[in-house]
Amino acid sequence: MVTYILVLKYVDEDVFIEKEELISQYSNFPDRKKNLFFEKSSQWANAVLKGGASTNKFISTDKEKQTINLYQDKRGGRQYTYPMKKLRRTVLSSATAEYPTAYVVKKEMMSWMILQLEVSDMRKSDDFETRHNATLSETGKYLAATAYRLALENDNDKFYQTLVNKLSALVDNIKSIEVEKDDKRSFLTLFLKFRDGMELPARYLSDGTLRFLALAVLVQDNKSGNLICLEEPENGIHPAKIITVINLLRDIAFDTKSKEIDLLNENLLRQVIINTHSPLVVREVPESNVLVAEIKEYFDEKYDTKYKAAIFRPLNNTWRTNCIPEFYDYKVRALNLGTLLAYLKGENEENEVKTKEKKVKERQDVKENLKLF
Amino acid sequence: MNELTYTLLADGTSDRALMHIINWLLNDLFPKMPITSRFATLLNRKLDERIENAIKFYPCDVLFVHRDAENESYEKRKNEIERFWKDAKMNNERMIPIIPIRITETWFLINEQAIKLASGNPNSKIKINLPKISELEKFKTPKETLFNLIREANDSKKRNMKNLDLNNCRQRVAENIESFALLRELSSFQKFEHLLQNTVFELSKK
Structure with missing residues (x-):
């Protein structure tokens, strides 16, 4: 359990590092557990908080000497000193495998994703070759290839049926979802099939549906990053369906209160951060x-x-x-x-404008009866 | 004092513009004191309920209670507010009444450029005839005057007046006034400043 602190200084239109620190504040398991204040099961705490390096300082700043030091994990290990003024990137970003803790933290942070799902990217078909190790990009590229890989790696039918069940909370009459390979040109395309017989490839699906599908695929992909950031998940979603999206986001994150821990198949540290302007979202979290x-x-x-x-x-x-x-x-x-x-x-009230015609909220039948709903 | 959190409870939502004056005064008197400010939006009609709910839902060090003097005297309004305050006080909050004579809009009739900017016509050539400061508290129609001055400064044909947002104009005028020092000539403002100074000094002693 480590803490990473980075303090940047902005001077004369240039950015400098004023302080960089990577430390382990608590050297034993009971202290670590005590200082994580959110609710957690002992199973989760045991799986996640035990072990670690024997030293507790991995990156530190020497203010007097104006240097930042990178330390190895073992006592008496090597130390690398960087002069602060010359740094154009963080020390953490230069950590190699010889500095295991710093290296693991670096890899971890590099896996964090800020999803900025672009409809145009999600609608694309993917080259068949991309199916190996395909993961959803930040813009939603490789949605088809990622789904295809996950279906192969897991139980094919179960994977797709789970997607169908999740998406059905948002869209009516879905019969099946599948990624199909176009043999001629070796492309992978995601298809949505409806009970009335209609079949739609990804390029005909709406923005909201695709975003939801991308999230539903992420739920099942343990290879994806440990932090998923998403802006305004409420955009393009019917108010009554916002709860559905929130539930899906909650499924992506690992529930630390969970008593069942599957170390091999689950991402115990996965978190989701969203920003929102919607009271409907805030009410539900x-x-x-x-x-x-x-x-x-x-x-x-x-x-x-x-x-x-x-x-x-x-x-x-x-x-x-x-x-x-x-x-x-x-x-x-x-x-x-x-x-x-x-x-x-x-x-x-401040920005309200009086209209000549009655506003919807001013209708008598609305005013009288809204409290019943 | 290290920092101050205040809540403004006003007669109406457009009186939110008073926060510009409060913030200016606090910064002028106590330039090193950071301020956190809140505007209490409450639906209750009665003043005693509003005061009670203001400190319940918007906890603060100081509650500013605004009431326009209108046709009553400063003292009468002050007594009204203090009567309700006695019962509502919860922890150790202080209360400071803000009672402009005659109404809030009076305190915004002090800066020509601000009116031009609020009208949407910064380079307006129209002469803006603000009332004399010494006469300001006797002035009978501050609100109408403010609106008219803004309309005149806008100087557009009637249909272009759509660009003019009179609803929010108090905010726009207030935002564009850099210094409210001229208000120190008004008796109602002097009383307000005096109470504010005393209250903050009292609070810093703790």
């Missing part, structure tokens, strides 16, 4: 999973000036406010209830 971004004013003694920075506020009475992580030097202040409620309600 577990309370401790919400962080509200706000701009907050601070005062800097060194430069004798006020400045503004982002703060991420958790909700009150969740594990996030009931603990204070040691490496934060400010007290995390919870979001006040008023801001949360005003946001969930969603109405904004």
Whole structure:
């Protein structure tokens, strides 16, 4: 269990590294377990938190000498010193296998994905050759090839039927999903077949359906990165179906409370981070999973000036406010209830414009009966 | 004091523009004190309920309660607010009344350029006749005057007035006023500043 800290300085239109640190704060299992404040099963903790290097400093910054040092995992191991001013990339990014912990952390972070699914990429057919080790790219390329690989690696029918079941929560009348190979030109194309006989290849599917399919494929792909970031999953989704998308995202992440751990086939560390503007999404996620971004004013003694920075506020009475992580030097202040409620309600009197014709919400039958639904 | 969190409870949503004045004053008096500010959006009608809910849902160090003086005296409004405050107070919050004479819009009739910008016509050649500062608190029609000045500065044919957003104009005017120092000539503002200074000094002693 390691902590990576990177502090960048922006001076004269150039960026420098002011501090870089990779440390293991807790050397024993009980301490590690105690300092992960979210809810977890002992099975998960045992599988994930045991073991590790015998040293606890892997990258550190020497302020006086203006250097950043990279350490090997064993006591008395080699050390590599980088002069801070000359660094054009992080020390972590240069770690090789001789520095195992730093190397593993580097590989881990490189596997993190920011999904920016492009409809045009998801609609493409893939070359048959790409099926080996095909994974979904950040833009959704290789959707067909990835599904094809996963179907081969697992039980073919089970794989596709799982996709059908998941997608059926979003789209009606799906009979089957399959990736077919076009023998002439050796292309792989994803097909959706409906109960009424209609067959649609990926290039005729809607944006929302394809995004959902991409996520459903990710759920089943253990080779994908340990962190999936996705922006505004609510876009293009009918309000009533937003819960379906949230559920799918939750399936991608590993549930740390789970008592059944399959080390070989599951990605125990997989997490999902989304951003959203939708109260419908916020309502549906577990309370401790919400962080509200706000701009907050601070005062800097060194430069004798006020400045503004982002703060991420958790909700009150969740594990996030009931603990204070040691490496934060400010007290995390919870979001006040008023801001949360005003946001969930969603109405904004200030920007309202009076219309000549009655608005939908002003109809008598709506006003009277909305509370029943 | 290290930092201050305040909540503004105002008569109406357009009075949110008062936050520009509050923030300017706090920064002017206490330039090293970072501020976190909130506007209480509440549906209750009655002032006592609104005050109670404001500190319940928007916890703060200071609650600013805004009431336009309108046809009443400053003292009368102040007493009204203080009466409800006594019952509503929860922890150790302080309350500061903001009572513009006669209404909020009075405090925005101090800067010509801001009005031109709010009108959408920054280079307007129209002469903007703002009331004299010394007469401002006696002025009977601040809101209508503000709207009219903005319309005049906009200087477009009637159909182009669509570009003019009078609903939000108080915000636009307030945003474009860099300094509210002129308000220090108004009695209602002087009282407000005095209370604010005392309150913050009191809070820093703790």
